[in-house]
Amino acid sequence: MSAPSTVQSVTVPAPTSAPAPSDSKSWARAFADIRAGVANRELWSHLGWQDIKQRYRRSVLGPLWITLSMGVTALGLGILYSQLLGSPIDTYLPYITTGFIVWAFLLGCLTEGTETFIANEGLIKHLPAPLSVYVLRTVWRQCIMFAHNMIIYFIVLMILWGGITKSGYVITDGGVPQPGLNWSALLAIPAFALIAVNAGWVVLLFGIISTRFRDIPQVITSLINLLFFMTPIVWSTDILQKRFGDGVTWRSLVAELNPLYHFIQIIRAPLIGAQQSWHHWAIVGGFAVVGWVLALFVMRNYRSRVSYWV
Template sequence: MTSAPPASDSRTFRRAFADLRDGARQRELWGHLAWQDIKQRYRRSVLGPLWITLSMGITALGLGLLYSQLFGAEIATFLPYITTGFIVWNFILGCLTEGTDTFIANEGLIKHLPAPLSVYVLRTVWRQSIMLAHNLIIYFLVIAIFWGSVTTPGYSITEGGVPQPGLNWSVLLAIPAFVLVAINAGWVVLLFGIASTRFRDIPQVVTSLINLLFFMTPIVWSTDILKDKFGESAGWRDLVAELNPLYHFIQLVRAPLIGNEQSWHHWAVVGAFTIVGWALALLVMRNYRARVSYWV
């Protein structure tokens, strides 16, 4: 009786984990590539990467002034809310949209450079992290201008909204919160990147849904508005935010940055997505890692 042939060594979790480990070790490679991406994008520009910050500032200021009037909110508390929401949203947006093209855009390197696939994932996440760091300049500027308002205990985002504790040392929670969001960005880029090499419609689908996701997520509006309009028992309307995973990711980082009360359930939801997301990404990587170079 002949025994069954052994499974292909390229389709094992051991190879998948080895790819991630080897990719993390080559930080000089993906770090350099990420910096080159940003330099190339703003080549021969007078302001260079500062255009990232300027664009963010103009957008946040314009929408902050508009929506604060529409919702009857104080600009001193609403503008920091919108600004931090935009900063985190842009990071997530970049990982979603550019993540779907991660391997497609690196076709030449994948076919000619013997590097782990995770190098290109880390390149994308690190590039978005650098852009987020640029945008934090706007955050510090807005907080400095409205320092008195956001540090006052009991302030609210909108009139009659939930009282907030105000900016304090809990702002340091934004650091582990962002690390957790960045870890999730890794599986998003890996999973969507591999899937997009096989099914080229995925980038278009993601791009088409971006605007809907933006307006359905509490970025330019607050959950306080639902309670103000429909009362404490907003019913199914509360689910508009609570069933939106992006809300939990954004609020996880935004809340400590502007002195809002941090709810434990945001950590629980994001933690659950971390476990499930990486499990799916590793499964896909185990099965299709070796085919990416052919699909691109």
């Protein structure tokens, strides 16, 4: 994505706090880059807003197209799959809507994350800014789009309030009774913060790898459809339990073995008043720790090469 002309109006402080050891492959330089990037909040937040404006400039609705497209998709597939799966529309539509909203955020971070440094080639070669600025730019842009999409959730919630607020409602006929929407919905806030932390290492790690191996974005794009249908978004885990029972088999564990399911569930469950399991939080938190260790290791060894690879 090309840099907007308004970038010149933003004051970019040089990362003077970065140490200058002779060895470019140092942990000090990697951590200094992260600190300097976070400190340049004015730069990456401005660039993120400009990305949204550039994408929808000269359109009548502007960024509202983000909300409209998500609403049409959720409504259309919600009505279709509720009939195919025999699910009550008043409980299934909130389920699929929240699933699509979280999936859009995860997918955006994954696909656009692979292009983070490639798309910012011009800025990287001419702007004295930390590499983490471009990572934060991508994550912030996805957060803005997530906030736009959440408008659809609140609209669906107002229309179908009675469906997911009653105790014992089910997502699919014969499914597991759910406790209903309550104050635990506020857990979606720290859940999103945890996912955003994971988004940081995803963008950083895949962004650096993709600058060296340009096939990575194409590989991920080709796997998107498979990832979507393998993740419980338009279908519920109740279906697996009804079909294969509670026994531990590979069929019944299809969802549990899919990391994306846990990322979606820690936000979706509180938002629709569904049963919450802390093992989802533990898995997502584990991915955050392991992912950042890998990302920082790659950052330490290949940070200085990104400007040459792009």
